[in-house]
Amino acid sequence: MKHVLIVGGGFVGLNAAKILGRSGKLDVTLIDRKNYHLFQPLLYQVAMAGLSPAEIAAPLRALLSGYRNVRVLQAEALSIDMETRKVVTTVGPIHYDYLVLGCGAQHTYFGNEVWEPLAPGLKTIEQATEIRRRILYAFERAECTDNTEEKMKQLTFVVVGGGTTGVELSGAIGEMSRYTFSKDFKNIDPTLTRVILVEAGDRILPGYHPDLSAKATRDLEALGVQVWTSRRVTSIDSDGVDIGKERVQAATVIWAAGIQASDINGFLGQNMDDLGRVPVRPDLSIGGHPEIFAGGDQAAFIPDGAEWALPGVAPVALQQGRHIAKNILMDMAGKPRRDFTYLDKGQMATIGRSRAVVEVGKIRFSGFFAWMTWLLIHIYFLTGFKNRLFVVLQWAGAYFTFNRGARLIVNKEWQFYAPPKKKKKEPVPSE
Amino acid sequence: MKHVLIVGGGFVGLNAAKILGRSGKLDVTLIDRKNYHLFQPLLYQVAMAGLSPAEIAAPLRALLSGYRNVRVLQAEALSIDMETRKVVTTVGPIHYDYLVLGCGAQHTYFGNEVWEPLAPGLKTIEQATEIRRRILYAFERAECTDNTEEKMKQLTFVVVGGGTTGVELSGAIGEMSRYTFSKDFKNIDPTLTRVILVEAGDRILPGYHPDLSAKATRDLEALGVQVWTSRRVTSIDSDGVDIGKERVQAATVIWAAGIQASDINGFLGQNMDDLGRVPVRPDLSIGGHPEIFAGGDQAAFIPDGAEWALPGVAPVALQQGRHIAKNILMDMAGKPRRDFTYLDKGQMATIGRSRAVVEVGKIRFSGFFAWMTWLLIHIYFLTGFKNRLFVVLQWAGAYFTFNRGARLIVNKEWQFYAPPKKKKKEPVPSE
Structure with a gap:
């Protein structure tokens, strides 16, 4: 039997593997750095303490x-x-007859990679729990200090990038400070929290209709988020950021600005686009190599007659993964491959607890009904029945109580115990 | 108003804070290294991928x-x-009129502290997710290798210490390998997994009646766990352990053997017992300092006429926390303090999915009914209604499907992105 090697267990790889698995006609190997499939559209909920990692991730091994x-x-x-026809991996080289690439993308700091530890991005579970730790810990530090300047710095949050992730994160921070924390602190007023969303373009959610950008801006402002458009971050340090010529003292900066496709594209001998994506042909294979397919964030697919490649969103990756598997099965059956066409499922962003903006083709709506739509669609596509049930319950609980269950500050490194030793009593330093 | 400083947000500190908070008669400050109260009796479930950290932890700030x-x-x-009357903390010195110490205990390696990274203990959430990572990753590595010796090493797990934690962990590993993983791996037979529980004493669960130790041993053996009593670990390295004169190749070793009370006891000027615990008087204050109280794992309380101090279990800590608060309120009311008496709630250990041993005074039982008792009691005492509901649902789901929802291998350190760089195509090393 021919061997299909799938690299990446995201929406492309998982969906290709399911269809090839169901057919039973090929040997399939799926490799991933992680042991789980991650439902990335809800990752910001982990960063905002609304969900636990295990609620939006499922072991690949169990799924398949x-x-x-x-x-x-x-x-x-x-x-x-x-x-x-070999891929070298950390467990040795693996031969393939067909190669399916769905390695996704990572953040880029546009040449300022030194900003990375100062302003983490949101692509992995580790990053989500790190962002959660930073946000929650900033409130703890603000509570501990009597220095007004330090208190304001700890209560200032800058989110860089006004796409879906930036909008969802800044809205959630605004809401958390105003509602969830309202009674929890004795020494600070969490409603004084300042959240600044910085976008280099002239409006947030640039992929949406301008009406929805304006609606999202108003919704964010209602949650206390300041939306700074046409502004660029020029410098980040441990005390804050420079935004154009303006200095903002801020303890917490989150990066939601730039995306770069996987480095593995460098081995394919193609000319990548600005985002590092490999161009794919109408059948989703790469030029000159009909046995190699790419999809999702890693690939640039320009629909017939369009100017731009499809965006890096889950429905594109999911449909491309399925289409790649079907084209491989067409080869097996000796039939011609089909060209990929994207069935537009629309795009949506949620803002706080009960607002969202939704755009499907020419249909646009916002507010509570949009939020319900967002909720149902995300839950429907979440992998695994149990996860779905739990996420519905978490949200139902959170909706009525504003409570966030996953508010744990877990250390970023595993702490080794110091060996128990008998300390001598030491004099107390004078205050 | 007088100021009560509570150090530690475990069972002692949280329960003392609640009673003092309800009275409204004193100013109370509770400090903890973490921002959450942890329900330690269920920590092994996080290590075994049955529960998520947020399901057994609740933010102290929200609870109070x-x-x-x-x-x-x-x-x-x-x-x-x-x-x-000052405690020096990481946020500066804090004055107290009353000091309540509930700092708990940590693992001890009896002078072999170099074993700590090789054989982590189970006291914190970070350690639980690290143990989860090691166990799950061992199965992944076994699946990747064709070397039989390496495969066996990866599939061998050694748990050191036959107390409650060691029994619960080894039983869960045995069950997970036999049931949860039965269909997930193509290249290994998870039922070949070898789990060895090493206990220096002549029986496991030494605090229980010998009949229950024997029953627990049989239950563990039914899950494929080998129980090695009267054996001591003499050396641990990255390839395995020496148990007496016998060498066992094992990739994963877990430490559940020794406990040492918090180092902070060194400042109290008392003679600590073998476990580093500070002796407390019948009213739970320490000798010569009626304004300082200690409880839980940090303190040694020897009941009237008894030979041994009370064990380090949750009900002791919980009752002592409440009693300390009540004695402080007695002082406020000008009434004499009361002596602490422990109301024995019994002890219990669970073995796998549906077995347990329970001992309450002279009553002893085991099997499914014991397991149901264990389940109900643990859920009842879990803090926060939402957490209780979720844990019940998780267990109901896991009971019928053997599925473990939280099977995520999350890296122990937050991974920084390598800056995106265009790699040159490199020759593939020969196989």
């Missing part, structure tokens, strides 16, 4: 255990040799 | 937000000066 011809390995792809 | 006279600070106590 029903297919006898699908093997899952936790491994990272290091390089591709297209001539010998 | 209803009491206007109680302030919560995330800070660590560094030293105590009993003469000036």
Whole structure:
């Protein structure tokens, strides 16, 4: 049997593996650095203490255990040799007859990679829990200090980038400070929290209709978020950021600005676009290599007659993963491959507890009904029945109580115990 | 108003704070290194991927937000000066009129502290997720290798210490390998997993009646756990352990053997017992200092006529926390303090999915009914209604499906992104 190697267990890889697994006609190996499939559209909820990591992630091995011809390995792809048809991985080289690439994207700081530790992005569970730790800990530090300047710095949050992630994060911080924390602190007034959303373009949510950008701006402002458009972050340090010529003292900065496709594209011998994405042909294979497919954030698919490639959103990746698998099965059946066409499921962003903006083709709406739509669609596509049930319950609880269950400050590194030792009594330093 | 400083937000500190908060008669400050109260009896469930951290932890600030006279600070106590009545903390010195110490205990390696990174203990959420990572990753590595010796090493787990934690962990590993993983791996047979529980004494669960130790041993053996009593671990390295004269190749070793009370006891000028616990008087204050109280794992309380101090279990800590608060209120009311008496709530350990051993005074039982008792009692005492509901649902789901929802291998350190760089195509190393 021919061997399909799938790199990446995201929406592309998981959906391709399911269809190939169901067919039973090929041997399939799926590799991923992580042992789980992550539902990235809800990752900001982990960062905002609304959900636990396990509620938006499911083990790949369990998701695919029903297919006898699908093997899952936790491994990272290091390089591709297209001539010998091998991918070198951390567990050794793996030969392929077909290669399916769905390695996604990572943040880019546009050449300012030193900003990364100062302003983490939101692409992995580790980053989400790190952002959660930073936000919650800032409130704790503000509570501990009597220095007004330090208090204001701890209560200032800057979110860089006005796309969906930036809008969702800044709205959630605004709401959390005003409602969830309203009674929890004795020494600070959480409603004094300042949240600044910085966007280099002239409006937030640039991929949406301008009416929805304006609506989202008003909704964010109602939650106390200041929306600064046409402004660029020029410098970040541990005390704050420079936004154009203005200095903002802020303890917490979050990066939601730039995306760069996976480095693995460098092995494919193609000219990548500005976002590092590999161009794909109408059948989703790459030029000159019909045995190699790419999809999702890693690939640039320009629909017939369009000017721009499809955006890096979950429905595109999901549909491309399925289409790639179907084209491989067409090859097996000796039939011609089909061209990919994207069925637009629309786009949506949620703002705080009960508002959202939704755009499907020419239909646009916002407010509570948009939020309900957002909620139902996200839950429907969340993998695994149990997760769905739990997330519905979490949200139902959170909706009525404003409570956030996952407010744990977990250390970013595992703490080794100091060996128990008998300390001598020491004099107390004078106050 | 007099100021009560509570160090530690565990069972002692939280329960003392609630009673003092309800009375409204004193100013109370509770400090803890973490921002949450942890329900430690269920921590092994996080290590075994059955529950998420947020399901057994609740933010101290939210738990105590209803009491206007109680302030919560995330800070660590560094030293105590009993003469000036000050505790030096990471956020500065704090004066007290009454000091309540509930700092708990940590693991001890009996002088072999170098074993700590090789064989982590289970006292914190960070440690629980680290143990979860190690166990799940061992199965992943076993799946990736064709070397039989390496495979066996990855599938061998050694748990050191046959107390409640060791019994619960080894039973859960045995069950997980036999049931949860039965269909998930194509390249290994998870039922070949070898779990060894090592206990230095002549039986496991030494605090229980010998009949229950024997029953627990049989239950563990039914799950494939080998129980090695009267054996001592003499050496641990990255490839395995020496148990007496026998060498066991094992990739994963977990430490559940020794406990040492908090180092802060060194500032109290008392003679500590073998476990580093400070002796407390019948009213739970320490000798010569009626304004300082200690409880829980940090204190040694020897009941009238008894030979041994009360064990370090949750009901003791909870009752002592309440009693300390009541004695402070007695002082306020000008009434004499009362002596502490422990109302024995019994002890219990769970073994796998539906077995347990329970001992309450002279009553002993085991099996499914014991497991149901264990379940109901643990859920009843879990803090916060929402958490209780979720844990019941998780367990109901897990009971019928053997599924473990929280099977995420999350990296122990937050991974910084490598700056995106265009890699040159490299030759593939020969196999």
